[in-house]
Amino acid sequence: MTKATTRHLVIAGLLAGALSGVVAAQSSTLLGTIQIGRSLMANGQRLPPGSYQVRLSADAVTPIAGQQGEAWVDFVRGGKVVGRELATVVNDADIKSVSKGARLPAGESRVEMLKEGHYWRVWLHKGPNHYMIHLPPAR
Numbered sequence: 001m002t003k004a005t006t007r008h009l010v011i012a013g014l015l016a017g018a019l020s021g022v023v024a025a026q027s028s029t030l031l032g033t034i035q036i037g038r039s040l041m042a043n044g045q046r047l048p049p050g051s052y053q054v055r056l057s058a059d060a061v062t063p064i065a066g067q068q069g070e071a072w073v074d075f076v077r078g079g080k081v082v083g084r085e086l087a088t089v090v091n092d093a094d095i096k097s098v099s100k101g102a103r104l105p106a107g108e109s110r111v112e113m114l115k116e117g118h119y120w121r122v123w124l125h126k127g128p129n130h131y132m133i134h135l136p137p138a139r
Contacts, residue, residue: 029056031073031124031131032109039138040120042075042083046138052077054109054124054133057084073133087131095130099123104130 031054040047057072069090075083090098104110109124114134122133 029126031055031126032107034109034111034122034124036111036120036122040135041138042085042133042135045083047075047083047135050077052082054122054131059084061086071131073131085133085135087133090130090132092128092130098130098132 033051033053035051036047037049039049053076055074055076057074059072061070061072069088070086071089072084073087074081075085088098095103104123104125106125106127109122111120111122114121117137119134119136122135124131
C-alpha cells in the first residue's frame with residue numbers, strides 16, 4: 001500500500017467514526033421525561049401508565065409532498081424502547097399558530113387530555129422546537 005492510500009483509509013476511518021457518533025447522538029437526544037396516568041397507544045403499541053423518557057429516534061421520516069415538521073420519537077422505560085410515535089415538530093416562532101392555550105416554557109413537558117378523552121397530547125419543548133405527540137387511549 002502506498003502512503004497516499006494509507007492516508008485515505010485513515011481519513012475514511014476517522015470520518016466513519018465521526019459520522020457514527022453523530023447518528024448515535026441523534027438517536028439518544030432526550031427530549032424530556034413524562035408521566036402518563038392511563039394506558040395510551042403509540043403506533044399500535046400499548047404504553048401502560050408510568051414514567052417514560054421521550055427521545056428523538058435516529059429513524060428518518062419520509063415526508064409526503066408539502067408536509068414537513070415530523071420526527072419519530074421513542075418512549076423509553078427501564079432503559080428499553082417500549083413504543084414509538086410520530087411527533088409534529090413546531091419551532092418557537094410558529095407555535096402561536098398551532099397552540100391557542102398557554103405556552104410551554106423551554107425545557108418542560110406536559111401531558112394533557114384533548115377532545116374529551118379521545119386522545120392525549122404529549123408536548124415537549126426542547127431547544128428551539130416544540131414536539132407534539134398525539135396518542136389515543138388504549139381500549
